[in-house]
Amino acid sequence: MSGERYSVFSLLRETLRGHSGWKPAWRKAVPQKTYDIVIVGGGGHGLATAYYLARRYGLTRIAVVEKGWIGGGNVGRNTTIVRSNYLLSGNIPFYEQSMKLWEGLEQDLNYNAMVSQRGVLNLLHNDAQRNAAIRRGNAMRLNGVDAELLDREAVRARLPFLDFGNARFPIQGGLLQRRGGTVRHDAVAWGYARAADRLGVDIIENCEVTGIRVHDGRVLGLETTRGFVGARKVGLACAGNSSRVAAMAGLRLPIESHVLQAFVSEGLKPFIDCVVTFGAGHFYVSQSDKGGLVFGGDIDGYNSYAQRGNLPVVEDVLESGIALMPRIGRVRLLRQWGGIMDMSMDGSPIIDRTSVAGLYLNAGWCYGGFKATPASGLCFAHLLARDEPHEVARAYRLDRFGMGAVIDEKGMGAQPNLH
Numbered sequence: 001m002s003g004e005r006y007s008v009f010s011l012l013r014e015t016l017r018g019h020s021g022w023k024p025a026w027r028k029a030v031p032q033k034t035y036d037i038v039i040v041g042g043g044g045h046g047l048a049t050a051y052y053l054a055r056r057y058g059l060t061r062i063a064v065v066e067k068g069w070i071g072g073g074n075v076g077r078n079t080t081i082v083r084s085n086y087l088l089s090g091n092i093p094f095y096e097q098s099m100k101l102w103e104g105l106e107q108d109l110n111y112n113a114m115v116s117q118r119g120v121l122n123l124l125h126n127d128a129q130r131n132a133a134i135r136r137g138n139a140m141r142l143n144g145v146d147a148e149l150l151d152r153e154a155v156r157a158r159l160p161f162l163d164f165g166n167a168r169f170p171i172q173g174g175l176l177q178r179r180g181g182t183v184r185h186d187a188v189a190w191g192y193a194r195a196a197d198r199l200g201v202d203i204i205e206n207c208e209v210t211g212i213r214v215h216d217g218r219v220l221g222l223e224t225t226r227g228f229v230g231a232r233k234v235g236l237a238c239a240g241n242s243s244r245v246a247a248m249a250g251l252r253l254p255i256e257s258h259v260l261q262a263f264v265s266e267g268l269k270p271f272i273d274c275v276v277t278f279g280a281g282h283f284y285v286s287q288s289d290k291g292g293l294v295f296g297g298d299i300d301g302y303n304s305y306a307q308r309g310n311l312p313v314v315e316d317v318l319e320s321g322i323a324l325m326p327r328i329g330r331v332r333l334l335r336q337w338g339g340i341m342d343m344s345m346d347g348s349p350i351i352d353r354t355s356v357a358g359l360y361l362n363a364g365w366c367y368g369g370f371k372a373t374p375a376s377g378l379c380f381a382h383l384l385a386r387d388e389p390h391e392v393a394r395a396y397r398l399d400r401f402g403m404g405a406v407i408d409e410k411g412m413g414a415q416p417n418l419h
């Protein structure tokens with residue numbers, strides 16, 4: 001590894017000299033003629049892939065090409081929630097692997113990603129939801145994942161300000177995963193970028209892929225706004241734009257692009273000590289270290305590549321929030337933004353080879369892909385390095401839709417906007 005190591009000593013040293021000696025966290029790499037592996041997309045998944053390729057698989061001639069800047073995509077736009085409370089056997093081992101990687105990530109990357117295992121509590125409002133939560137909790141525990149069913153009084157003891165007295169859908173309890181929580185999203189992008197750069201990965205920003213050069217069914221490299229970049233293997237990790245980029249190689253993906261919005265309120269004194277999700281509407285909230293409520297709800301519900309959303313969804317999300325916590329009715333909203341989601345046909349991701357030799361796909365993360373970042377990077381790196389799926393990502397095949405082997409966690413069928 002090259003570059004400085006962050007520590008309490010480097011912090012003290014820089015404090016004493018007015019923070020004048022910090023170096024840029026990663027180099028401004030310029031594209032080389034050719035690489036062993038080029039990853040398209042400098043989001044969390046692309047950067048994590050490059051890092052694990054170098055760190056775990058010992059590969060060095062690797063580049064990440066990003067059309068904008070590191071952290072400008074969904075990795076820097078999400079509501080920062082991480083959890084592994086899944087139901088289906090295709091998903092549980094993968095997301096639990098991710099949770100374990102989050103737990104050691106800061107030491108691994110030598111970067112403070114503000115991993116906060118403050119707990120994720122899914123509220124229940126009727127008997128059917130309680131049955132579903134019991135089933136999910138049992139599936140989690142059978143797979144070694146922590147899960148606790150809380151009754152109404154246990155929820156009230158922890159979150160007394162929720163509407164218990166006069167709610168249209170009274171709270172009956174909740175399913176808690178204590179190891180779930182939040183992670184500072186930009187720090188994840190910066191931490192992986194810095195760690196990958198230290199291992200020799202070229203991170204090339206402001207470099208948009210405009211074409212994929214294929215000859216005789218094999219990938220040769222990428223046409224970019226900074227010239228042609230040759231590659232033995234290309235990995236696509238361009239969440240939200242996967243269909244458009246894959247189409248450059250003649251592929252049509254089982255994915256639609258949709259907008260999801262996020263919101264941050266003004267700073268408030270600490271009062272929510274975990275992540276809470278509302279079961280009677282689609283609303284999830286946590287409180288940032290600065291005191292702002294960070295929350296979101298449903299996707300906008302129509303196909304779009306715009307990184308901004310529309311007012312009817314703002315209204316819907318705020319209604320849900322106030323129904324759950326009437327006391328926030330006078331809180332001011334500070335910021336709101338949108339990101340583009342790769343919504344797959346069954347709500348689960350794809351990490352697989354494609355029909356073009358040397359072209360690999362990491363896509364379909366819907367609006368839960370941030371929590372998957374470490375495992376997605378590790379499994380995609382494994383696939384790229386070894387040409388075989390990682391054991392926890394075997395189910396994420398591209399051909400599963402044709403085979404009827406879908407992983408439909410929500411039981412919604414082939415309707416991407418409902419997953």
Ligand SMILES: Cc1cc2nc3c(=O)[nH]c(=O)nc-3n(C[C@H](O)[C@H](O)[C@H](O)COP(=O)(O)OP(=O)(O)OC[C@H]3O[C@@H](n4cnc5c(N)ncnc54)[C@H](O)[C@@H]3O)c2cc1C
Pocket residue numbers: 040041042043044045046065066067068069071072073074075076077078079080081082207208209210237238239240241245260261262296337338339340341365366367368369370371372
């Ligand atoms: C508002 C919102 C809230 C969310 N909340 C959560 C949450 O709480 N928990 C959770 O687990 N997930 C959440 N998600 C989902 C999560 O953020 C995404 O699934 C995940 O970040 C996608 O992977 P990524 O980080 O690699 O994507 P991105 O950061 O979007 O990376 C993809 C990159 O590809 C680049 N790219 C695209 N086309 C090209 C091209 N032609 N050439 C070069 N580069 C290209 C883009 O510029 C982008 O930087 C949320 C998403 C949004 C938008």
